[in-house]
Amino acid sequence: MNLSETTRRVAFSAATSVLASFATQGVAGGHGIDLAGKTVDFVIPFSESGGSAKWANFYAPLLSEALPGNPTVVVKFMPGAGSTKGANWFQEQAYNDGTLIFGTSGSTQFPYLLGDPRVRYEYGDWNVVLASGTGGVAYLPPDLASKMDGLDATALQSENFIYGSQGATRLDLVPLLAWEMLGLNVEPVFGIKGRGDGRLMFERGEANIDYQTSSSYLKGVTPLVEAGTAMPMMTWGALGENGEIVRDPTFPDMPTFKEVCDATPACETSGEQWEAWKAFFVAGFPAQKMVFLPNGASEDAIVTYTKAFDEVLARNDFAEISASRLGVYPQMTGDAAQATLAQGTQVPDEAKAFVVNWLSERYGVTLN
Incomplete structure (x- = not known):
């Protein structure tokens, strides 16, 4: 411009x-x-x-x-x-x-x-x-989700993940940066036209990690969870009254990325990386x-x-x-x-x- x-x-x-x-x-x-x-x-x-x-x-x-x-x-x-x-x-x-x-x-x-x-x-x-x-929810196949030790994602760091992405400069930068902060090896396949296409890749077994915004998760992923083919990993959270990350009101029983980050030694909820992630989360959700x-x-x-x-x-x-x-x-x-x-x-x-x-x-x- x-x-x-x-x-x-x-x-x-x-x-x-x-x-x-x-x-x-x-x-x-x-x-x-x-x-x-x-x-x-x-x-x-x-x-x-x-x-x-x-x-x-x-x-x-x-x-x-x-x-x-x-x-x-x-x-x-x-x-x-x-x-x-x-x-x-x-x-x-x-x-x-x-x-x-x-x-x-x-x-x-x-x-x-x-x-x-x-x-x-x-x-x-x-x-x-x-x-x-x-809001947004990240989810995994049940066999991978079960490897987490409570909220600690360390055990997932040895896995190789494939993710269907619209592009790194799109809203997908929020999950891509979050997963990197957790130490996960996530390889994006760029070029899908919408997040629904990423969900379809997950359903077909072409991807083994995904996230959807709340409306799409409620409609498209909840049935997968009920069928036992997907399991939520975390939400991105919501913005509290004082600007802090709090639990998503639509999914109050799911941990936030901040909670998972706090529980995973490789991840930090302070410093420039965290502040950058939070800034783009706030702008995007x-x-x-x-x-x-x-x-x-x-x-x-x-x-x-x-x-x-x-x-x-x-x-x-x-x-x-x-x-x-x-x-x-x-x-x-x-x-x-x-x-x-x-x-x-x-x-x-x-x-x-x-x-x-x-x-x-x-x-x-x-x-x-």
Whole structure:
């Protein structure tokens, strides 16, 4: 991207502040748009088998009910380059009539954060109308999981693991770095189009370690656990009120990576490696999935979608139906969504420098 890091951050911060004020004023006094008889394209830059697909397919019918005119909301998939293909396409779309929205995940945020030269999109140009937190669960075949001594993963250090990955600069860097910190020998097979494809590799025996975001774990991996062909290893955790890593509220009986790291002598929960992992975890999971209107969206369109998502979140049955499909995580609109967007698109310079160097040394990935 052409902007310097400092300039980009200032510009992004200013843009999000204006949009937050703009959206808040609009919700109070805007007129909204009527979508009767129209079809809304909800574009997801991943394959139809992953967590983003499950998240979008969950929201699509609810959004259709809540939007004025009850338009048909159709989820469309545009996988490629770990979501960069779809995000670059969305950057080129100008607002028209409110019938295009775009869903992203941490795998869209990370290339942006790292300055990946393939990134041609700018979050400051987009208009966030929903932000969803989530978690993630790492899991193993039962025979390997049983080798752990309680939470100590030392016995797994002699194993050779294969992992289906979208790419080291995507959200997958969180598990890849975590497993390396535990001293595990994990060889990624890069190039899959979505995390659901990684799960399918695990099911076919082509991979023997995997992780899924919570929605995909609940839908796709829980049956494997019940059938005895998979066993959870740990969650990435959740962010506590004071910024500490706590147990994931959707999986309170599973240990966090921090707990496993603390129990494994090779791993440390302090120092620059830990701080880098935590920074990207925070950017990728508590601020994990977002819905955007394209550049140039009108005040009325922002009002319409914000009110519609507010209506969805206010449903009497929302807590129950979302817990089983998405897990127990914050779903945010308005100022809270703007704050989440800022959290998901900024990391400390030290964390970025560590990860950029690690990617170069470990995977030969050059981001200059």
